[in-house]
Amino acid sequence: MSQESILVVDDEEVMRDVLGSLLTQAGYEVSLAPNGAEGLELARKGMYAAALVDMMLPEMDGMTVLEELKKTDPDLVVLMITAHASVETAIAAMRRGAFDYVAKPFKHEELLHALDNGLNQRRLTDENRQLRAALRDQGRFMEIVGKSPRMLQIFQLIAQAAPSRSTILVAGESGTGKELVAKAIHANSPRKDKPFVVVNSGSLPHDLLESNLFGHVKGAFTGAVYAKKGLFELADKGTLFFDEIGNIPLETQAKLLRVMQEREFMRLGGVETIKVDVRVVAATNIDLRRAVDEGRFREDLYYRLNVIAIPLPPLRQRKEDIPALVQHFVDEYAAENSKQVEGVTPEVMQTLMDYDWPGNVRELENVIERGVVLTTGPLIGKDLVPEHVRSRPSFHIPQVAVPPEGINLREVIAHFERRLIESTLESTGGVQKDAARLLGLKPTTLNEMIKRHSILLPRDRDRRGTTRDEGSAVKTTSA
Ligand SMILES: Nc1ncnc2c1ncn2[C@@H]1O[C@H](COP(=O)(O)OP(=O)(O)OP(=O)(O)O)[C@@H](O)[C@H]1O
Ligand SMILES: [Mg+2]
16 A cells, blocks of 8 residues: 555644654654644645644644635544543534544554554445445446346446457347447447447438439449448448338348448449448347248348347336436436436336336437426426326236246236236126226227136125125126
């Protein structure tokens, strides 16, 4: 460990000498100040682990020096030295942040011991702070927020794959962060200072897409008045990100494969081969494997692209990421809009946790942006959550796990269905029309289900054992 520095503030020269040599011998680096003003000056310039401050100082007294020192560094360990070992002054000093005090005359060991205690405590505080920072950092990778096990795996995959030149296929539903991942790959690669070029493969007809990708020479086709560089050339030494690669027409797929294999191509209408060094990252929100099986995507290109696969899970499969994402977007949009918004109410957080997020992180981001812009208070309330998010069945299915011996899914579901219908009928006093509405069923459907499950209506139960209504649609069972 490097030598720790101690600041001594004492007006008595003898005392400064004694403390100076004592601490130096004990292995500390020491600075001496004869009064508070000089002590503070030193503290503002240097990095001290601890300060020994005499209580009785001319002009600025020890208590004031203590307070000022704590302002320069709240973690500074301050020991007060007092000739008047009155308990009151000692307690007052400690209340204002002194770690301890020693009363003159003191034994050397006594002082060193008190100092050692203080420094140990400080080290613990430092370690805790570092630990907290490290944990916080773990919850994100560059701009990607996530602390679910699956996202931590993704972070590791990105970190491992980024430095190589290998092609990467990022797969995931819309809004799961595919482009963000592609950017993180680029930013963590040796190519980070070179271009990151996005190809929106989506909607273009193949000839236009190809002239975009490979460029064209002057006069290559009607309207090609100037020669134009393609995206492959623009991305040279950098990364080319193919968004929605599954939409690329088959003709273009063949050309793409060739460029990726040979690392050279010709501009449309050109004769000159152009060499490029491009790393390809592709994204897809469709199952490319299936597209291959259905003949819509070339199998050879699929294998070329899928050298390293990064499958991004949908948000509903990593709901533990929601609170961190919410905070991230609240902070982002509060800053962007210069608003003092701190978060969402606990009730809103529960709503956001219950919702299924078909639009994934992008949908969540939009909801939070809207909330931050519209809220008048520091917390986003339920009234600012869009209706469709709120009106999701607030019905909460608890986390369930299948026991090791296994279950019969159909039986369990039937049982669950029956229980839900029973409890709903209970709550409507047996009125089927109301129960059907609560369950989102047509009354006739509910009635069929009641029969199928042989459910006893409350009114039937009341009558059980007395008169049986012959016309009742419901069969009574002894269960
Ligand atoms: N883990 C995350 N942490 C922070 N922001 C995220 C995260 N995932 C996605 N986002 C944000 O959500 C939005 C959508 O992400 P992105 O554009 O990368 O998704 P995508 O998968 O490419 O979607 P699409 O398939 O619709 O193109 C962006 O604003 C992005 O910054
Ligand atoms: Mg995208």
